[in-house]
Amino acid sequence: MTASESDAIFKTLLESAKRLSFDSRSPLVCQAEPGDDERHGMTPEWSPLFGTPMWDAMSEAERVRLTRSEVAQFLGVGIWLEVGLQVALLRASHSANPARPDVKFLFNECADENLHSLMFANAVESIGSKFYPRDRMLDFFGWVFRHIAWDEVAYGVVLAGEEIFDVMQRDWMTSDGVAAPIRRAAYIHVVEESRHMAYARQKIRDRLIGISRFRRFVSTLIIAVGTHLVAKGLVNRRVYDALGLDWDVVRSNIDGNEHHRIMFRRAAEPFIEFLSKEGLLNFGARWIYRKSNLL
Ligand SMILES: [Fe+2]
Ligand SMILES: [Fe+2]
Structure with missing residues (x-):
């Protein structure tokens, strides 16, 4: 694809953003609905504990409390x-010509991402949940990522997150059993992120043209490591500690949960397919994706 063909894609994405974007700051997004108290934080099938002996032993109220913390x-x-990707991408574009179609789309994407982060924070608050400190390893990776990630690596890890959330949130947004603020936030996110994913895929394709085999090899592995850490980061022992669940039992239930593996593989499917098509899946990367239950 030529540079002008890519530019045409970026212009179309920006046009689409003008036509269909949401005001996620509207108080209506996070307004509770009657019956929300009994609704889950996310579709229960996405809980890493779903279907395990531990899950089966819980009352419905306990399961609701669990999925609200997990979401x-x-x-x-x-x-x-979302915040990390902005730091990485804005850093790389700081001196770029702001009239470039890809840079203009990036400005729009960052505006979206900030509003998404605010919306998610409000949605979590509105269902009475709170955020837990992340694993130190994940924060360390985030620090390194923000400072050194280069084009295809930055867009690759970002795309991994976007694709995985897309698959999950398509379930959340249509499920009556999910609390209304999460359902609405998921819908807004799915619509607006579809453009981000198209953007990231195009930026990666453009960047891969003519790169050395060595660089492709290294980038492939780093995208895999980044994706692995993100996927693992979704399960945080502090969530279960706070609910009074024994972490060792939780961990062995999750590790033995074939349903959880199937769901995560399903979530990663479009991403893995993209990587394979673009030549970003080598032996080492496959091994890492298998370790993270994404392949
Ligand atoms: Fe987002
Ligand atoms: Fe995004």
């Missing part, structure tokens, strides 16, 4: 990614 963890990782 806060998931969305907390989402916010962390």
Whole structure:
């Protein structure tokens, strides 16, 4: 694809953003609905504990409490990614010509991301949940990522997060059993992120043209490591500690949960397909994706 063909894609994405974007700051987004108290934080099938002996032993009220805490963890990782991607991408574009179609779209994307982060924070608050401190390893990776991630690596890890959230949130937004603020936030996010994903895919394709085999090899592995840490970061022992659940039992239930593996593989499917098509899936990367239950 030529540079002008890519530019045409970026212009179309920006036009689409003008036509269909939401005001996620509207108080209506996070307004509770009657019956919300009994609704889950996310579709229960996405809980890493769903279907395990531990899950089966819980009352429905306990399950609701669990998924409400788990969704806060998931969305907390989402916010962390959205902020990290802005730092990485804006850093790389700081001196770029602001009239470039890709740079203009990036400005729009960052505006979206800030509003998403605010929306998620409000949604979590409105269902009475809170965010938990992340694993130190994840924060360390975030620090390194923000400072050194180069084009295809930055867009690759960002795309991983966006694709995985897209699959999950398509379920959340249509499920009557999910609390209204989360359902609405998921809908807004799915619509606006579809453009971000198209943007990231195009930026990666453009950047891969003519790169050396060595660089492709290194980038492939780093995208895999980043994605692995993000996927693992969705499960945080502090969530379960706060609910009074024994972490060792939780961990062994999650580790043995085939349903959880199937859901995560399903979530990663479009991303893995993209990587494979673009030549960003080598032996080492496959091994890492298998370790993270994404392949
Ligand atoms: Fe977002
Ligand atoms: Fe995004």
